[in-house]
Amino acid sequence: MKFKSRAKRRFIAIVNELSRKNAWRLLAMVRDSPGVTPKLTKKWREKKIDELQDLVEDAHRNGTKKWIHKIANQQQVIFRKKIEKNDKAVHVRDHLAKKWNPRHPVVYVPFKKGAECLKVGRSDNGLGRIASQSFNYYFRDARRVVVYFPKSKKKKLLPALECALTHLYRPFHLYNRPAEKKFLAKCPTCRDMKAVKKIIRERFPL
Numbered sequence: 001m002k003f004k005s006r007a008k009r010r011f012i013a014i015v016n017e018l019s020r021k022n023a024w025r026l027l028a029m030v031r032d033s034p035g036v037t038p039k040l041t042k043k044w045r046e047k048k049i050d051e052l053q054d055l056v057e058d059a060h061r062n063g064t065k066k067w068i069h070k071i072a073n074q075q076q077v078i079f080r081k082k083i084e085k086n087d088k089a090v091h092v093r094d095h096l097a098k099k100w101n102p103r104h105p106v107v108y109v110p111f112k113k114g115a116e117c118l119k120v121g122r123s124d125n126g127l128g129r130i131a132s133q134s135f136n137y138y139f140r141d142a143r144r145v146v147v148y149f150p151k152s153k154k155k156k157l158l159p160a161l162e163c164a165l166t167h168l169y170r171p172f173h174l175y176n177r178p179a180e181k182k183f184l185a186k187c188p189t190c191r192d193m194k195a196v197k198k199i200i201r202e203r204f205p206l
Helices: 005-017 020-031 042-059 061-071 085-097 154-169 188-203
Strands: 072-078 106-111 121-123 144-150
Touching (some): 042 188, 061 072, 061 154, 061 188, 072 085, 106 154, 121 154, 144 154, 154 188
Antiparallel strands (some): 072 144, 106 121, 106 144
């Protein structure tokens, strides 16, 4: 079975985005695959897809950072020791409302220490949603919060921005990826991860 020409071009483009080391790992996975044989199982194939998608996610990190910087402004709020845990979320809202429209759609990322991300969340209706989460652990335990304000097409870009930040920071508790909405902007990383899944399933049908 051969790749469709469009899928093949996309696959080559993905490989070219990987580092030299990861490119060899990716090609080795495909080369060593048993193909369509009785030994091929869905569990094995899906495991390989997960491995390939992890490589694609890593390959996109620098590009994801640039894309986020291009489409959104960011503001960081650092918590001083005198701020009570239950007051942190309200402090974020009040601090940012001095400069930003409080109804501006946002994506918020609380961090515990260093780059340890507690959550990536979004609010279609602005800073009020952040303040309403005062008692949630991801604000109570946070040492800082970074809030992203889309520069244009605010609500159209918001789900894709949330998804891209989830790929970038990999929150401590991640149960589900952010849902993509029809007719809205798509996360570039998810686009290529889905392309890998489609290609491998076509190449190795059960």
